[in-house]
Amino acid sequence: MATNTKRKESIADRVYEALKDDIFEFRLIPGDKFSESDVGTRLDASRTPVREALHRLRREGYVDVLFRSGWQVKPFDFQQVEELYDLRITLERAAMHKICALAEEPPIVRTLIAIWNPDHPTERAVGSTVRALDESFHCDLVAAAGNREMTRIHREVTDRLRIVRRLDFTRRDRIDATYAEHAEILDALRQGLARDAADKLTRHIRASQKAVREITLEKIREAAAAQRERRSG
Template sequence: MSQTGKRKASMADRVYEALKDDIFEFRLIPGDKFSEGDVGTRLNASRTPVREALYRLQREGYVEVMFRSGWQVKPFDFQQVEELYDLRITLEQAAIHKICSQPEEPSVIRTLTTIWNPDHPSERAVGSTVRALDESFHCDLVAAAGNREMTRIHREITDRLRIIRRLDFTRDERVDATYNEHATILAALRRGQADEAANKLANHIRTSQKAVRAITMERIREAAHRNQADGTPTEEGPGKQ
C-alpha cells in the first residue's frame, strides 16, 4: 500500500473509532442525523475516509444512510433486540445440553470456572475487561458444544447486541450479579445438571436484558435533556431534522 493509501486507511480508522465512541457514549443518540461534511469538519478529515468509516459503521448496524438527507444513528429497535435475545437464549441453552451430554468436560469450562470464581472480590475485572470476559463466557460456552454453525450464528448475534449489552457493566451491582450468576451456572453445568444450568442461564440473560434496556432508556433521556439544557446541537443543527 502506498503512503497515501496508508494515511487514508489510518484516517478512516480514526474517524470510525471517534464516531463509534460518540455513539457508545451517547454523545450521538439514536435518531440523530448528520452529514459526511459535518463529520469531516468536526474531525478534520476529508470526505473519503469519512465515507469509509460510515460504511463500516453501517455494516455493523450502528448507522444508516438516509435518502438525500445524509446519515442517521440507527434508532434502537427493541422488538428486534427482544428477538435476538430469544434466539441467543435458545442457542446457549442448547449448547449447555450438548456440553452435558459429552463424555468429558471441555477444558474451557474449568478455565471459565477459575475466571468467575476469584478468591477475593478485589480480583474481579472491571470496565472494558469485564465486558470482554462476559462476552467470552457466553461465546465459549456455545463453542464448547462443538457445533460450528451454532457458534457462528451466536457470534453474529453477540456482535449485534454489543452496543446495548456493554451497558450492563457500567454499575457495580450488575458486575457483582454477573460474577455470582456465572458461577452458579458453571457449578450446575459441572454437576451435569443440564436443566438447572439452562434455566439459570436463561434467568441470567433475561435479568441482564431488562437491566440494559432500562439503562439504555435512561442514557438516551439524559443525553437528550443535556443537549436541550446546554443548547448542544446535533450534527445537523440545533435539533433533529
C-alpha cells in the first residue's frame, strides 16, 4: 500500500511539474481550457494523480476548475499583479528603513554585495540562476529587517508574483540592469541612506514591473498566434 501511494505521489509530482512548465512557457496560455482526460492522455497518467496535480496548481493560483466543463488556465489579472507589486514595494521600502536603523549592518548585506557587484562581468550568473538570486536578494533584505510577519507576507507576495517575475530575466538588458540596480541599492544601504536605498529600490521594482508586463503581453500574443496557426493548419 505504501509503495502504491508513493508511486501515485511521484506521478502527481511529474504531472504537476509538466503542467506548471507548460503554463510558465506559454504552451498553455491564460484562458486555455482542458479536461483531466486530455492531461492524462498527453502525460500518460491516470485520473487520480492528474486531479491531485491540478488541485495543487489551483491552490497556487495557476488554474481554475470550471463547473461541469473541466479546467482552465487562470486568466491573467493585471490589476491583481499591480496590487501585489504595490504591496511588495511597501514592504521592501519599510525593510530598507529598518535595516538602516539597526545597530550593526546585517551580515547578509556583505554577502549580497559579493554576489551583485562581482569583480568581473564574467562572474555574473546566467539563466535561471539569476532569477533565483534576484528572488533571494529581495527576500533576504526583508528578512534582515527582523520583522517575521513582514517576512512572511513578503514571501507570499513573492510566490504569487513568480510566474511573471521570471520573465524579467529572459532579456540580457534586464539582467544587466538588475546587477547595476542591486549594487546601487546595496551601496546606499551600506552608507545608511535609508530613503535613498528605498527610492532606488522602488525605481528598480517599477522598471522590472513594466518590463514583465510588456514581455507577458508579447508572450501571450505570440502563443495565441501559434495556436491559431496550428489549428488552421
